[in-house]
Amino acid sequence: MTDFKLAGRWEQKHTKVLLDLKVALMSQPMLHAPQYDGTPFVITMDSVSQRFGTVLTQQSKVQAPNSKTVE
Numbered sequence: 001m002t003d004f005k006l007a008g009r010w011e012q013k014h015t016k017v018l019l020d021l022k023v024a025l026m027s028q029p030m031l032h033a034p035q036y037d038g039t040p041f042v043i044t045m046d047s048v049s050q051r052f053g054t055v056l057t058q059q060s061k062v063q064a065p066n067s068k069t070v071e
Contacts (some may be wrong), residue, residue: 035058039059040058041056041058042057043056
């Protein structure tokens with residue numbers, strides 16, 4: 001990470017956590033191959049301030065439901 005906000009602060013432990021997160025996100029049941037059987041794709045977008053993010057998803061059955069109410 002060479003972003004000026006992280007210069008001198010990004011350490012090896014941060015790299016390990018980032019790589020562990022990538023592995024977790026790529027593991028089942030988080031990601032599945034897309035279905036090309038007519039199942040529609042959905043693009044979801046969220047924005048805050050001057051940033052935004054998008055997610056491309058398809059409807060599928062819930063593999064491992066997990067939610068929590070945060071106050």
